[in-house]
Amino acid sequence: MDTLHTYDVLVIGGGGAGLMAALHAAPRARTAVISKLYPLRSHTGAAQGGIGAALGNVEEDRWEWHAYDTVKGSDYLGDQDAIDFMCKEAVQSVYDLEHFGLPFSRTPDGRIAQRPFGGHTNNETGKPVRRSCYAADRTGHMILQTLYQQCIKNEITFYDEFQVVDLLLVDGRAAGVVAVELASGELHTFRARAVIFATGGHGRMWEITSNAYSFTGDGPAVLLRRGLPVEDMEFFQFHPTGIYKLGILITEAVRGEGGILLNSKGERFMEKYAPKIKDLASRDVVSRAIYLETRAGNDINGQRYMLLDVRPETVNRYAALDGRTRPDGSPYVVSAEEILSKIPDIADFCRTYLGVDPVKQPIPIQPTAHYAMGGIPTSIRGEVLADETGRVVPGLYAAGECACVSVHGANRLGTNSLVDLIVFGKHAGLNAADFAASADLPPLPENPQAFAGHQLAALRGGSGKERAAQIGREMRALMFDEVGVFRTEQGLEKAVETLQDLRRRFTDIRVGDAGKAYNTALLNAWELGNLLDLALVTARAALARRESRGAHARDDYPARDDQNWLKHSLAWLDEAGQVHLKYKPVTITHYTPKERTY
Numbered sequence: 001m002d003t004l005h006t007y008d009v010l011v012i013g014g015g016g017a018g019l020m021a022a023l024h025a026a027p028r029a030r031t032a033v034i035s036k037l038y039p040l041r042s043h044t045g046a047a048q049g050g051i052g053a054a055l056g057n058v059e060e061d062r063w064e065w066h067a068y069d070t071v072k073g074s075d076y077l078g079d080q081d082a083i084d085f086m087c088k089e090a091v092q093s094v095y096d097l098e099h100f101g102l103p104f105s106r107t108p109d110g111r112i113a114q115r116p117f118g119g120h121t122n123n124e125t126g127k128p129v130r131r132s133c134y135a136a137d138r139t140g141h142m143i144l145q146t147l148y149q150q151c152i153k154n155e156i157t158f159y160d161e162f163q164v165v166d167l168l169l170v171d172g173r174a175a176g177v178v179a180v181e182l183a184s185g186e187l188h189t190f191r192a193r194a195v196i197f198a199t200g201g202h203g204r205m206w207e208i209t210s211n212a213y214s215f216t217g218d219g220p221a222v223l224l225r226r227g228l229p230v231e232d233m234e235f236f237q238f239h240p241t242g243i244y245k246l247g248i249l250i251t252e253a254v255r256g257e258g259g260i261l262l263n264s265k266g267e268r269f270m271e272k273y274a275p276k277i278k279d280l281a282s283r284d285v286v287s288r289a290i291y292l293e294t295r296a297g298n299d300i301n302g303q304r305y306m307l308l309d310v311r312p313e314t315v316n317r318y319a320a321l322d323g324r325t326r327p328d329g330s331p332y333v334v335s336a337e338e339i340l341s342k343i344p345d346i347a348d349f350c351r352t353y354l355g356v357d358p359v360k361q362p363i364p365i366q367p368t369a370h371y372a373m374g375g376i377p378t379s380i381r382g383e384v385l386a387d388e389t390g391r392v393v394p395g396l397y398a399a400g401e402c403a404c405v406s407v408h409g410a411n412r413l414g415t416n417s418l419v420d421l422i423v424f425g426k427h428a429g430l431n432a433a434d435f436a437a438s439a440d441l442p443p444l445p446e447n448p449q450a451f452a453g454h455q456l457a458a459l460r461g462g463s464g465k466e467r468a469a470q471i472g473r474e475m476r477a478l479m480f481d482e483v484g485v486f487r488t489e490q491g492l493e494k495a496v497e498t499l500q501d502l503r504r505r506f507t508d509i510r511v512g513d514a515g516k517a518y519n520t521a522l523l524n525a526w527e528l529g530n531l532l533d534l535a536l537v538t539a540r541a542a543l544a545r546r547e548s549r550g551a552h553a554r555d556d557y558p559a560r561d562d563q564n565w566l567k568h569s570l571a572w573l574d575e576a577g578q579v580h581l582k583y584k585p586v587t588i589t590h591y592t593p594k595e596r597t598y
């Protein structure tokens with residue numbers, strides 16, 4: 001196979017954001033998607049609960065309410081112009097998915113069904129609103145299948161099982177990427193007028209996580225190594241309901257359908273922490289409540305977990321207490337069959353991994369590392385930004401979980417990632433194609449594969465004193481203990497120091513497998529290097545931020561501090577392993593920061 005390829009637009013990543021970008025770039029630009037996984041294995045396929053859009057199909061709703069909820073959910077760190085844009089565009093984007101053939105669950109009269117989700121409210125009553133559009137508990141799976149079929153129909157070129165390990169920049173402009181072909185181990189150079197990164201998240205740096213093994217932050221790490229910054233890395237969301245010990249996600253939709261969180265005393269503890277919307281408060285609030293209940297000794301059997309109870313008798317009892325009704329005004333009373341029909345995959349997970357039938361027994365849960373609010377800084381148009389002044393890197397775009405627009409600020413609302421993929425994936429694709437139409441093909445740098453080759457050679461040629469698996473274990477435990485739901489100065493200092501040390505030890509590993517074909521040991525080690533870099537930046541940015549906001553909760557600085565910290569962080573990592581932080585203002589249009597209560 002020839003190892004030099006030329007395109008107008010290259011999309012790195014075959015998940016929801018990447019496929020959406022490719023679909024919208026392809027009509028006007030020669031487009032290829034490069035993906036380390038076969039695209040249908042992307043993490044988007046794991047998304048369960050739904051995609052938020054104010055369709056108002058089952059009750060009154062408005063995109064402005066969606067925008068306000070998102071701003072509030074973000075703890076006022078989200079950029080309000082971008083949030084307005086996303087929530088407005090969400091409505092048409094969901095209809096576009098429907099027209100692409102996505103099999104949404106339906107209302108009895110045939111419209112797209114909608115259900116409540118954490119933090120999404122009717123702004124007038126403050127009560128939960130049904131805004132999440134879903135296909136049972138397989139929404140992401142359906143999105144991925146639908147978009148992939150559209151890409152095939154539109155004859156988009158795919159390089160499956162090619163892992164991008166470097167970005168090529170010429171005079172500060174994107175010129176292409178270098179990728180390893182997994183089957184042969186060969187390096188390939190891809191030349192392009194525009195490059196879009198859509199490589200997903202980096203939750204594998206924590207011990208308990210809902211994230212796929214592939215979530216190793218390759219995109220942001222590659223850009224960091226090329227001297228570009230990452231934004232708001234201190235904000236990483238812990239989802240309150242991961243399966244105990246395993247971290248596998250139990251979607252918020254279980255609470256949307258009426259599931260209740262209980263402590264060891266059988267108390268519905270969320271009443272204390274969010275008197276208005278209780279179990280459907282935003283994720284940061286619920287995760288912290290679980291942690292505080294644990295600290296107060298109210299965890300189950302002293303084992304640091306709580307129970308999520310979705311048995312019909314429990315759901316119906318609390319629904320009656322809350323005065324919950326169906327859209328037609330009748331009382332909300334459910335049967336086991338109805339619950340199971342809404343969450344079939346979750347029920348399977350519980351049976352398979354816990355031996356628990358969720359309509360007969362409560363589910364043991366604990367917070368699980370879930371979603372990266374931070375990532376590659378971009379404009380509303382998906383352009384990658386090089387610094388705190390908003391300077392654009394010509395020809396370089398990013399979208400999806402690897403990007404930070406920022407619409408999620410300090411905490412993302414459930415259902416808003418899928419919206420982000422669809423809206424900003426589309427616009428990154430359109431804008432990259434526009435750019436490519438008027439830009440000439442940049443020259444390749446001299447010896448384009450040198451930097452990538454050097455990184456991989458170092459992993460093959462280390463002293464061999466250290467084991468990648470051991471370093472990975474230590475990193476994940478450290479991040480979970482010290483850079484988790486609650487953080488302190490002391491813990492974060494320890495994390496920064498230990499991560500520096502782990503990065504030093506990392507240079508001493510030698511990958512045992514000397515082969516070329518499918519050398520996953522080599523690529524896993526390279527991915528561990530990415531996680532270590534991003535973990536260091538995360539801990540360092542968290543240490544600097546002396547306040548609590550959204551998912552970043554400091555025990556020693558419990559209050560939000562708008563005076564000093566209503567700003568985004570940007571972090572650079574230099575060759576000596578030092579992190580440099582700068583800040584830029586949050587865009588505030590019409591929602592003045594207020595105290596957040598649920």
Ligand SMILES: Cc1cc2nc3c(=O)[nH]c(=O)nc-3n(C[C@H](O)[C@H](O)[C@H](O)COP(=O)(O)OP(=O)(O)OC[C@H]3O[C@@H](n4cnc5c(N)ncnc54)[C@H](O)[C@@H]3O)c2cc1C
Nearest residue numbers: 013014015017036037044049050164200400401415417418
């Ligand atoms: C269990 C779970 C449930 C969720 N449920 C919901 C939900 O109900 N609603 C919601 O809004 N959000 C949900 N989320 C979040 C949401 O699913 C993700 O944020 C989103 O799918 C990420 O999409 P993406 O396109 O950015 O990345 P992905 O879908 O993960 O795609 C990343 C792509 O990048 C490729 N890639 C990565 N690195 C490289 C590289 N070096 N070279 C080449 N290719 C590379 C991969 O092969 C993959 O194709 C959930 C997340 C999880 C983990």
